Amino acid sequence: MFSIKELVESNCLKSVPSNYFCLKNPEDSILYYEADNIPTIDFSQLTSSNLNERSKGIQQLGNACRDWGFFKLINHGVSETLMDKMLRASQRFFDLSEEEKREYAGGKVLDPIRYGTSFNLMVDKALFWRDYLKCHVHPHFNVPSKPHGFSETVDEYITKSREVVGELLKGISLSLGLEENYIHKRLNVELGSQFLILNFYPPCPKPELVMGLPAHTDHGLLTLLMENELGGLQIQHKGRWIPVHALPNSFLINTGDHLEILTNGKYKSVLHRAVVNTKATRISVATAHGAPLDTSVGPAPELVGDENPAAYRAIKYRDYIHFQQSNELDRRSCLDHIRI
Template sequence: MAAETASLLPSQAFPSQPTKISSIKTLAESPGLTSIPATHTFTPDLHDQVICVPEGSIPVIDYSLLISGTPDQRSKTVHELGRACQDWGFFMVINHGVPENLLSSILDGCKGFFDLPEEEKQEFKGNHVLDPIRSGTSCNVSVEKAFYWRDFLKFFVHPVFYSPTKPAGLSEISLEYSQRVREVARGLLKGISESLGLEGSYIDKALNLEQGKQIFVANLYPTCPQPELAMGLPPHSDHGLLTLLIYNGIGGLQIQHEGKWVNVCALPNSFLVNTGDHLEILSNGRYKSVLHRAMVNSKATRISIAMIHGPSLDSVVSPATELLVSSKGNEPAAYVGMKYKDYLELQQSNKLDGKSCLDRVRSSSLATASVCVPNHEGNNDTSMIS
């Protein structure tokens, strides 16, 4: 674990820090901390090439028009949704119907979890990527050489609902929040199906979303004395179909667009949505999963909550057959089918590195994609989300 590696560092470098790093929050709150451990230091090139796009450039989807607009409004919104997936792999969703006080309450509930004493958080540490509740720090600590300035809480909320029992009230608010967000995600996926020229229910039925995996991921990025050397999360894409994210108003999310990194600031009461690897696979590459990363700062702690929406664990995800046949002839499948569960475990066995896991199931990588998936254990988190 990351906690064990920290004990190998010279204690004089961090005069008041604990001998073991049980969490980044604990480390960040160490009296007199002015530098970060070498194990958490990244090369400066991960912080370059950031641009500011003109206001209004990032696509905005009005969810109310998608579900209750006139036929013309809905058709226009479906088209905008498809363009957002194709050109950006990222968009904001407004007028989604999830109450603003619910968004605030779930952020407060997660802050309450991260503020628990370390020994109480350890009750929920988990060991395996498919454990229903896990908390910890960094990501896949068994294969990483540098660790991330991030603590996490992750639990499955569908098809079976799990939640930590602490702090009081978190379970109830998590259940309500996840149900409301899941409804929005399925509405978006219906529109995305149509934007691909498929039936609106295609993704829902093909990937058995009634039993689809919905994963709640809360991230804590404490203040950092050397933010120019640390990373909250490095460049990566998410597994699953769509990730819907909110945060506490402290920026840090960056997405890659046309080879450059773009700072993202959410519109009030909106969801930030990114496309995942399994939407790229299903669309045969028409819609790409977007690379994104999380930066840290020295001024304020950032909390984000991401909800991953994926297929059922037993669904084999491969390109939609309907997209491989056209008037121009048959289009080759660009990806090899793989069970969603196996993809998660494959991701667990690799370090977080761009789209390295998705690359394993590209058709040109058939030989490597068929490799046995390790049953890898450790307090790791490779379903990132920033």
């Protein structure tokens, strides 16, 4: 199977192969420009020594998780230099020859390093306009040895992103009325899973016919995303698709399925998708953070009661990833399969 990059470069595409056509509902093309309403969280408030400032930041964080499942994060402490360096390293990986990249073509969902195209070639009814690299980078660090310097940049970046997510999870615990380290302790976050996902979306002559990635939710607790200057992320809010425009030097954060499970539905994971354009390549760098793979994630007992019974059955993180990654993305959350 050609990678989408190889297909585009070898054919100088003026049309789209039919196996990339994605059937869409008419309403999918309607965008509601409410981007200004997307919450922005100031990370410096969450770590402030000023109790009033921190309390305000925690309340805003909880509201964003409850009402949107998504927010922009500013003043996060990760240098713009490192963010740019990570984006450039990602580009250099995808610029490797196809022969070099295929050295990392894993065959199993949880292979430590997996390079591929689309989402799951075994089940996709239509192929997606996307190549990817997925690496399981914590608690064990697995990344390609090429290109030169790639692993060092990734190591620095994922360490910083893990620190940011750790502080966000403390704020989320407090926003739920729980002890600051509740999520860390309950799910052993310090030894938890961190995945790095690099996405490569080249320009497409007919972007209205294809999808970079269709509507889906993410596994895990939180996903931290950055992208190059070309946006393409859209989130669903109250049944409407909203395009996301990142602020300079910001991260885009969405809540994952396991945060919804843990909070017994109080905080929702959000449907989102990636679209492509005719102009240039979009690259995004995502880090997904969750529990250790063999940890069973269920609703927190403190958030379950007679008036709020458990809404989800507990499931081992490893099993959840296997289910999600082994099936077609079909506009629904995998949570539908474990609701009580």
